Amino acid sequence: MKRDFQSFTLYMFGFLLLWEWLRPVEQLTTTDHIEMFVIFILLSFTLAFLRMKWIWQTIIKLWFILFSVNMFHYEEGFFQFSWITFFTDDLTTNFSRIVARNWLGLTNEFRTFLLFILLWLMVYLVHYWLLNRKRIFIFFFMTLIYITVLDTFTLYSAKTAIVRTVIVGFAVLGMLTYYRILARENLSGDSFTVRKWMRPLVIMITFSVIVGIISPKFAPIWPDPVPYLKAAGNKGGEDGVGKGVAKVGYGTDDSRLGGSFIGDDSVVFRAEAVEKNYWKVETKDHYTGKGWIPSESTLSRIGGEDLIPVSSIPSNVETQDENASLFMFMDYDHLIYPAGIQRVQFQRNYILEIDSIKEKVSILNGFDSAPIAPDSYSLEYKVPKYQATELRETVAADPNQIDAEFLARYTQLPDNLPDRVKELAESITEKETNWFDKAKAVERHFGGSGFKYSQSDVAVPGENDDYVDQFLFETKIGYCDNFSTSMAVLLRSIGIPTRWVKGYTGGEFLKYSEDDSKQIYEITNNNAHSWVEVYFPNQGWVPFEPTKGFTNSVSIDFTNNDGTTPAVETTAPTAPKPQESLEEDNSSTEKTEQTFSFSNFWLSIKTFFNQEWKWVFVLFVAVIGTTGLMYRLRGKWIPRLYLIQFRLRKRDENIGKAYLILLEQLERYGLKRNEDQTLRNYARYIDTFFASREMSKLTDRYEQYLYHQKLPEGSWKDTRELWENLIKKTIA
Structure with missing residues (x-):
């Protein structure tokens, strides 16, 4: 009984010390449900105290971890085992990222899983230090360092945390010293001896804490290092000097474009749709000469399932109703949607806040109107089927069809735009008579051999340089931002209204849905993209893809009214076949020349796990069971x-x-x-x-x-x- 009380007391103090490591996490990170991690620690110590067999401890802990991951990240119930397929795929993907040392690419589900495993190991170490070694000073000391460093360099206030840690640490150190002396001297720990030892220990700890709290505090002798470190970390001038290499992905600030970036295969979302789509996030309308900004912001709110008033398709355009489901891997509180969006359905009641200029749809909690990041949602949208003959009807801006303010907004250009930009646009389109053919001519211009797609060695415009002018006439090397911005500016310079669109390409084909009616695509940060939309009064906003090596699946019928094909062949980009959708969008022609690709190697492994995960799981269970049996025998x-x-x-x-x-x-x-x-x-x-x-x-x-x-x-x-x-x- 004394042994059990001793173990219970030590476990309690170990739990309190380990809890201090979790307290700052919720305040300093986006981690929620900290109480589940605390419960896991408490559960682990309880199982160790009850001396349950290791195999049962493992089963109970794994069940708790899977239950928590399901509750945090999946809408399906725990016993609806379809979510395990996604989680297994996620584990496979993240293990490949660990091998590739892409630490920032780990998904939230995998980070949650790793945190549970880390806590599992920490509980084991604390158990070993307390019960076997009867020494805890190093862990106590590291806990103090941890909370004091956070108190110094972050917003976390560790005043009460330090007091708690000192009380618990001194108490457990005193108890362990007492038990070590009993073991070394072969003494019996009767109640008299316990009281004789513990009474001065409690008095000493209480006195030390009270004196520490009420004593006057001197002002710090050393200056605060945080401002100095922040200043050192923010070195670098303007105009791109010191900008360095950024990481690809969605960002909100596009006021200064240019510069190189590195890839990032972190999964943003998975889409279940009939075919591959471009996915929009927002548009911008004001070109500054260095980048894009929204000209203004007009906000309105609607219910979560109301008709979304963005980019409505005119009634004379033939459309086809489609739907898709998105499963989010990143906590984005904005809607990601295809062109022709109609409605969105969530698992809960949310409010949508719409910026009609940017066409950015923010998701708000229906109770307190705070931004919310749903785990998944379904979309209803219309897929337009354009007729080339109707697109070619627009030859000039008709005041009866286009409002003057609208035309001015979407043909805006900076006053200092070099004249040679407009001259180039006129030379490219001089043989064309309508807006559509002019837009296609400019789009084709970027497919020539003079331009090169590259994510590295991309110039940053200087103070007196125009971003588009530099790309068109000097470097001719860039990525989607360079190509799309240049097309928009060229068309604006000859009076055709355009806007700049940000979002994602269709992503990478993973597999077919369970009923084979849809395809599942995985969209990562590498799929972040920008393109152009051109306005036609009788057709609305029509997307164009100028970036070399990319294709947007826009349906355009090029036959004449009599069923014949025009003499001048102008074919629209076609949607990739399902069998071809395993290939990524060609961001560089060099990618197709590689005989071996590490990403393709991991893709084949991931595909194997997607198809054979049940047998892999059975094999894994068999190996674990065999290993446990061999250890037992x-x-x-x-x-x-x-x-x-x-x-x-x-x-x-x-x-x-x-x-x-x-x-x-x-x-x-x-x-x-x-x-x-x-x-x-x-x-x-x-x-x-x-x-x-x-x-x-x-x-x-x-x-x-x-x-x-x-x-x-x-x-x-x-x-x-x-x-x-x-x-x-x-x-x-």
Whole structure:
């Protein structure tokens, strides 16, 4: 009973110390549901205190982890096992990112899983330090360092945390010292001795804390290092100097475009749709010469399932109703939607806040109107099917069709735009008579050999440089922002209204849905993209894709009214076939020339797991079960391996290693040797247990070898028989 109370008290203090590591997480990060992690720590200590078998502890902890991951990140119920498929895919993807050292690419589900595993290991270490080693100073000291560093360099206030940690740390240090003294001096821990030791410990801790709280505090001698470190970290001038290399992905600030970036395959969302789509986030209408900004912001709110008033398609355009489901991997509080969006359906009641200029749809909580990031939602949208003959009807801006203010907004250009930009646009489109053919001519212009798609060595415009002018006439090297902005500016310079669109390309095909009616695509940060929309009064906003190597799946019928094809061939981009959708969008022509791709290698592995995950899971369970069974039966098969191993050895010096192996096997069998027990006393104990004299004889020969480093020649044969007899007796 005393032993249980001792363990319970130590476990309680260990739990309180470990809890201090979790308290700042919720305040300093976006991590929610901290209480579940605290419950996991408490559960782990409880299972250890109850001395439950390790296999049952493992099952209970794994069940709790999977239950928590399901509750945090998936809408499906825990016993609706379809979510396990996504989670298994997520584990496979994230393990490949760990191998590639892409730490920032780990998904939230995997981070949650890793945090649980980390806490599992921490509980085990605390258990080992407290109960086995009876030492906790290092962990106590590291806890103090952890909370003081956070208090210094973050917004976390550790005043009460330090007090709590000192109280708990001193208490557990005092208790462990007391129990070590009892064990070393072979004393009995009766109630009188406990009170005699604990009373001054409690008084000392209480007095120290009270004095520390009420004592006057001197002002800090050293200056605060945080402002200095922040200033050092923000070095770098304007105009791109010191800008460095950014990471690809969606961002909100497009006022200064340019510069190189590196790839990032972090998963943003998965889409289940009939075909591949471009996914919009927002548009921008004001070009500054360095980038894009919205000219103004007009906000309105609607219910979560109301008709979304963005980019309405005119009634004369033929459309097809479609729907898609998005499963989010990143916490974005804005809607990601295809062109022709009609409605969105959430699992809960949310409010949509719409910026009609940017066409950005923010998602708000219906109760307090705070931004919310849903885990998934379904979209209803219309897919337009344009007729080239109708698109070619617009040859100039008709005041009866286009409002003057609208036309001015979407043909706006900076006053200092170089004249050669407009001259280039006029030369490209001089043979065309309508807006559509002019837009297609400009789009084709960027497919020429003079332009190169690249994510590196991309120029940043200087103070006196125009972003588009620099790309068109000087560098001709860039990525989607360069191509799309340049097309928009070229068309604006000849009076055609355009706007700049941000979002994502269609992503990478993963598999078909369970009923084979839809395709599932995975969209990562590498799929972040920008393109152009051109306004036609009778057709609305129509997307164009100028970026070299990319294709937007816009349906345009190029046949004439009589069913014939025009002499001038102007084919629209076609949607990729399902079999081809395993290929990524060609962001660089160099990618297709590689004979081996590490990402493709991991793609093949991931595809295998997607198709064979059930058998992999069965194999994994079988391996774990076999490993556990072999560990449980190690008392039977390990001694037999030793018997085979030493039966083939002839040298007398084998007694040294064989005797030590025997001691380990006897301890594994349950005949543990005390720390202060001599070999002779231990040998007599073993002989008494087995009712023989074999252990004493073997010990005499071992000591002879130990002190003289030799034995009479040929003595190993008789010695081995003694050793084998003892080994066989330990086989359970």
